[in-house]
Amino acid sequence: MANTTVTTTSHHEAVEDDVSQKLLDSAATLAYDPATEVDWETPLDKDFHGASPEWSSLYGTRYWKEMTEEQRKELTRQEAASVASTGIWFEMILQQMLLRDIYAKDPTSSDFQFALTEIADECRHSIMFARGAAKLGAPPYKPPRAVLELGRAFKTIAFGEAAYAAILVAEEVLDVMQRDWMRDERVVPFVRTINNIHVVEESRHMKFAREQTRRRLRKAGPTRRHLQAFVVAVASYFIVTSMVNKDVYANAGLDVKRALREAKANQHYKSMVRSSCSGLMEFLSSSRLLTRPALAFYKRANLI
Known part of the structure; x- marks a missing residue:
């Protein structure tokens, strides 16, 4: 029995190492430098949207129908x-969790090296997003103070499958959304380029996060699995509900109270978010991370 266990563990490790090596090979052949790939010089063309209108938090509401086309474009x-x-x-948060996870691990392993590759990607992505937001004429948006502090705690205490599954949640939701934006000719060209870069490179990160989540869960007993499922669900709730800052309505010249009220009741937007998470929910279910307490948070965030 012991020999069988050792053989099975070795087989899993070999498969996972092979996955990481393939991801490293992919990163070596298909990677982008946003500093040169994105058109940062051309002035913002306000005839375009910033995102697909269907992904707006107000799309389909009575307020949306009353807005001028210029207001809709500014809102997106x-x-x-x-x-x-x-x-x-x-x-x-992701970068700090990855660094903590690989601290003192074998630097010659493909897992270690891909984790560093992902961190390098995320550094470039963050700069790219920052420059993109500035070019869109937006102020620096931040989650509410309470959410920022919860994020500070999460990045400090999250470990193993909770860290990687939470990474997966954030990346999966953005992936589906940005795939729509990058193909949409109504969206300003430089944003489409940003989304294309992010989608291509995040596809590797999502595969890595799935493999790491599966690996850590093999060692998890029922108590740990239930605890981690709850932690991931709470993190997911705050990630998704922080995507659209309430200040966007004032900065788009809208009535904030009315916009918040109609956005909160917008069934179309809730449906878009749910559809973007169907694959993610299947993965969490197959990993037995959709416990009853976790489901309550996913439903509150309209992820299921």
Whole structure:
């Protein structure tokens, strides 16, 4: 029995190491430098949206129908900048969790080296998002103070599968959203380029996060699994509900109270978010991370 266990563990490690090596090979052949790939010089063309209108928090509401086309475009630009700012916030958390996870581990392993590759990618992405938000004419959006402090605690205490599954949640939601934006000719060209870069490079990060989540869960007993499922669900709730900062409405020249009220009741936006998470929810379910307490948070965040 012991020999079988050792053989099985060795097989899993070999497979996982091979996955990381393939991701390293992919990064070596298909990677971007946003400093040169994105058109930073051309002035912002306000005839374009900042994101696909269907992804706006007000799309389909009575308020949306009353807005002028210029107001709609300004709102989507502000919302795109808010999503980018939320991305920066979580990428900073992600980088710290990855560094803590690989600390003192074998630097010759492909897992270690891909983790560093991912951190390098995220550094470039954060700069790219920051420059993109500035070019969209938006101020620096930040999550509420309470959420910032919860993020500070999460990056400090999250470990193993909780860290990687939370990374996956943030990346999966953005992935589906940005795939729509990068193909949409109504979206300003430089934002489409940003989204294309992020989608290509994050596809490797998502595969790595899935493999790491599976690996850590093999050693998790029922108590740890339930605790980690809850931690991931709470983190997911705050990530998703922080994507659209309430200040975007004022900066788009809208009535903030009315916009917040109609956005909160917008079934179309909730449906878009749920559809973006279908694959993620299947993965969490197959990993037995959709416990009853976790489901309550996913439902509150309209992820399921």
